[in-house]
Amino acid sequence: MANTKGKRRTFGAVRKLPSGRYQARYPGPDGVMRPAPHTFATSRDADDWLAEKQTEIKKGEWIDPDASAVNFEAYALRWVTERKLAPTSEELYRRLLRLHVLPTFGESDLDQITAPRVRSWRSERLDATGAPTTVAKAYRLLKAIMETAVDDELIRRNPCRIRGAGKESAPERPVATVAQVDALADAMGPRWRLMVYLAAYGPARPEEQAALRRRDVDLENVGVWIRTAEPELTTGRRAPGDTKSAAGRRYLALPEFMRKDLTRHLKWFAEKEPDGLVFVGEKGAPFRRSTFGRKWRRARAKVGLPDDFRFYDLRHTGHTLTTRSGATLKDTMVRAGQSTERAALIYQHSDHERQKEVAAGLDRMVKAARAEPAPVSEENQSGTDLARGL
Template structure:
């Protein structure tokens, strides 16, 4: 050509002439294209170049249309537990929040195969920079699960979420276990309407959603039993009340109260005389079940007053676990009482407190006999 570029053209099996998709910089480039076409003919894989180009453009269009956002929505709709059951509303809400707030803004518009490890690594690192590592760990775990399913579906060759520790966050604080004396002081510092709730949480280890889901007919003062059958949670934005089963199958259980908790529950339920047996034990001012926010202000004031500022409500469950372990509960007993699905979680509480360790040392001293005279 007068332009100095080279054209390639050949007579195809369809008895038609076919030209290269463009002109070539060198004669060698043009010959290489012709050799490729010749190889397709000899391998009986040949179709007209224009047909192949059109199909390639359509495939690219389909790939661009199959964005992460489209796939993620389908993934969430079809997600089930390992036992094939539907997800709990709180789990769905957690996935939804991670997608809407953190994942889709970063990856939603991208085709699945354009999400690579470098992009994921940079995205995950930004959470730590912003001081929001816990949210980053949760979002990373959701992203990894979605892309693992995409790999299983053979839509991508390899899951790009390969960051070691990406789904873990540095623990911001250690859980606090109150002593029996501190727990009693906390109960005294709480408003009257929340004292029985504080006792049930601190001695029986109910999750706040389990306590919120308790109905009056779930409390048997004769046997001292609490029948844990459901949870009450507020899910989504705006929040809506969702009643459902406990966190796991083991969460459906009977927990027996110590005598002083039975007495406090009896006193409290006496203030609800005339309430339907199906009524909730603890309610907000509007009659709806409580949430973790309902007692927040009172709890913060009470914990500060006993020198335990910074304690959170879930620490009461940790307290109950620790007290039960110190009282001699076995791992199996703890697992049943606390409704743990994983025995490893219960095992975490099979440690002794400082007071119990001191008692053990005293017992060992007694076993050794009287101390020698100085």
């Protein structure tokens, strides 16, 4: 039978058990007596543990051990739901949880996820996937969820403390030449030609082009208004909504050589009603990523670009060419629809007139590049001639 006499302390109580070990109990801020989660070899060890608990309570750092017994999977899924994310972000977060985080931590309580477990999990994911960028995204997500748990006072400290683990170090993306952009536009065919040029010389994101309506095209000034975005989810469903950021809502002044492409596309391929889509498939439905992707891969192979050259890399090409044409960093950011918190950029400005000047610089650069003699294969001769005649 346990010794019930107990040894009174100024804070908490310690008693010796029949096993010879010691049990400690203490009053929480709510007055409820709580036992230590384990016993101690000596009364001194029990006293030291009680002193730590008393210090935590005095500093306001005490965490209710019952509150921290919250299942991670339930908490994480609720965390995603409460964020009110854009459809593409929610899809990404749920996929990262399902594939990379929950298999390891799903059955654990929040307080059972420790720094050593996080380190082991990250190392295992890097070895198993060989995808450091994906693992970095998963780590950032786990860290954000656990940081909210700290704010909710469910755990005392975030266990995600690996320096640099959330940083992505993607390789520098390739840049296409003007001739390669023309060749890609030719290879994609008349219906998709304009998409290539808008990506390279806009530069417009794929989801922004998917949302373009006839009313967004300004033929007189040669430009387009980016007002919304319609990314396609992995289910095939379109998710109409806002642009990636407030800076994404913008006017794109385009090079003068694109006037004929804009005019021809509206006449031949865009839906006829004023609010009709600019880009639709051969059967008149909004274009699908899968169908477009097959055309893109064939065109890329025909032009001789590497397999890892993505349609999205045309935006990087556009950024590079815009800078080479004399645009400032702020000009490039405005065209790309990117925002920044750098104080040095707050007082810089790039209005519509400046964007027209940037587009004119692009126009001169592209025309000059097209005027340079270059070896052209017979099968691409007609397409290149068409491009240079615009």
